[in-house]
Amino acid sequence: xxxxxxxxxxxxxxxxxxxxxxxxxxxxxxxxxxxxxxxxxxxxxxxxxxxxxxxxxxxxxxxxxxxxxxxxxxxxxxxxxxxxxxxxxxxxxxxxxxxxxxxxxxxxxxxxxxxxxxxxxxxxxxxxxxxxxxxxxxxxxxxxxxxxxxxxxxxxxxxxxxxxxxxxxxxxxxxxxxxxxxxxxxxxxxxxxxx
Amino acid sequence: xxxxxxxxxxxxxxxxxxxxxxxxxxxxxxxxxxxxxxxxxxxxxxxxxxxxxxxxxxxxxxxxxxxxxxxxxxxxxxxxxxxxxxxxxxxxxxxxxxxxxxxxxxxxxxxxxxxxxxxxxxxxxxxxxxxxxxxxxxxxxxxxxxxxxxxxxxxxxxxxxxxxxxxxxxxxxxxxxxxxxxxxxxxxxxxxxxxxxxxxxxxxxxxxxxxxxxxxxxxxxxxxxxxxxxxxxxxxxxxxxxxxxxxxx
Numbered sequence: 419x420x421x422x423x424x425x426x427x428x429x430x431x432x433x434x435x436x437x438x439x440x441x442x443x444x445x446x447x448x449x450x451x452x453x454x455x456x457x458x459x460x461x462x463x464x465x466x467x468x469x470x471x472x473x474x475x476x477x478x479x480x481x482x483x484x485x486x487x488x489x490x491x492x493x494x495x496x497x498x499x500x501x502x503x504x505x506x507x508x509x510x511x512x513x514x515x516x517x518x519x520x521x522x523x524x525x526x527x528x529x530x531x532x533x534x535x536x537x538x539x540x541x542x543x544x545x546x547x548x549x550x551x552x553x554x555x556x557x558x559x560x561x562x563x564x565x566x567x568x569x570x571x572x573x574x575x576x577x578x579x580x581x582x583x584x585x586x587x588x589x590x591x592x593x594x595x596x597x598x599x600x601x602x603x604x605x606x607x608x609x610x611x612x613x
Numbered sequence: 614x615x616x617x618x619x620x621x622x623x624x625x626x627x628x629x630x631x632x633x634x635x636x637x638x639x640x641x642x643x644x645x646x647x648x649x650x651x652x653x654x655x656x657x658x659x660x661x662x663x664x665x666x667x668x669x670x671x672x673x674x675x676x677x678x679x680x681x682x683x684x685x686x687x688x689x690x691x692x693x694x695x696x697x698x699x700x701x702x703x704x705x706x707x708x709x710x711x712x713x714x715x716x717x718x719x720x721x722x723x724x725x726x727x728x729x730x731x732x733x734x735x736x737x738x739x740x741x742x743x744x745x746x747x748x749x750x751x752x753x754x755x756x757x758x759x760x761x762x763x764x765x766x767x768x769x770x771x772x773x774x775x776x777x778x779x780x781x782x783x784x785x786x787x788x789x790x791x792x793x794x795x796x797x798x799x800x801x802x803x804x805x806x807x808x809x810x811x812x813x814x815x816x817x818x819x820x821x822x823x824x825x826x827x828x829x830x831x832x833x834x835x836x837x838x839x840x841x842x843x844x845x846x847x848x849x850x851x852x853x854x855x856x857x858x859x860x861x862x
Binding site (some may be wrong): 448511552555556559560562563567568569571582583584588589591592595596599600602603 | 653660797800819824827836838
């Protein structure tokens with residue numbers, strides 16, 4: 419068990435914590451520059467996370483400010499006259515990752531915009547809500563379509579972790595699609611019976 | 614490209630006592646040759662009816678179902694039966710029937726009875742298909758009736774593939790293999806379709822069973838919501854996205 423003092427868990431605050439934690443894990447696997455880490459993060463989490471390269475640079479700077487990463491100007495591979503910032507883990511990184519693994523974080527809210535619309539929708543808005551629900555359902559299906567399929571049995575630890583990450587994505591999207599389908603159905607039934 | 618399978622405004626209702634239940638309400642979809650489509654839906658959402666209409670097992674009340682340009686409603690029951698034993702293959706967990714004393718090889722070879730092949734030729738083709746699904750010569754000699762759930766699933770797939778269909782319709786792939794074998798079975802389905810240039814239409818209650826399809830749709834209340842609506846471009850919010858490597862397996 420590592421020391422979970424308020425100071426040590428400060429970097430786990432805010433909605434970007436999952437990405438910061440995953441970046442920390444990647445840094446511990448091997449150092450890398452911003453673009454490299456963004457690509458590795460996108461590959462590991464899958465398309466549904468829509469990892470933004472600019473966000474990754476920002477998160478790396480945050481990790482550096484909290485002492486969990488350190489950047490050094492290093493020559494580029496294949497062009498030694500040019501340099502780029504390469505991020506490395508620090509002595510505190512491994513313990514911070516363990517602490518993050520141990521910490522149970524609250525679930526983040528989902529489908530905020532649609533919930534907000536539904537909460538105040540008037541009955542005459544029903545057709546518009548139905549359109550919004552169908553668009554949301556289609557977007558979830560598109561995201562599920564982007565997930566790399568499993569090749570079968572996972573034979574390595576990273577492959578197993580990726581398979582389980584993909585399962586999480588499918589489970590989440592399936593729940594979202596179910597919710598959208600059920601809501602559309604309930605609105606249809608209500609509108610049918612109130613005619 | 615002409616669609617291999619085309620459904621236009623297809624509707625289907627059943628009568629439950631005095632009540633009319635609309636299972637499919639003006640559903641349209643297209644599947645091009647070699648393309649895979651997955652339909653996600655809950656129980657009693659109409660997905661099995663959709664598949665049965667697509668395979669010509671049932672006929673629509675209104676709208677048209679065309680396979681390679683041919684309207685299934687204008688075909689005789691015999692012609693539709695031949696289509697279903699030839700260019701279209703239909704797989705469902707409920708359809709497993711093995712005769713006692715029958716080997717796996719015989720079970721697959723008998724599916725080729727209507728192809729005009731000699732039994733020897735049929736067995737040669739059956740063996741090739743069994744190898745493709747991971748059951749070699751040893752597996753071919755096993756008794757079909759004694760197979761495990763995973764073994765049955767592979768044999769059902771081999772039986773469907775042996776007829777070299779242009780469209781494979783799979784109802785609820787998640788129910789077929791044992792849980793531990795699901796990912797392997799889904800990967801096998803995808804690779805078989807890809808290698809043969811065969812179109813694939815699957816429906817499941819598990820979204821994960823539909824992984825890797827080119828077109829994904831959901832069905833509820835008789836209405837289809839598809840990622841591919843012809844003439845409509847769906848764009849994801851445009852942000853600078855990262856991408857790249859995959860973990861080694």
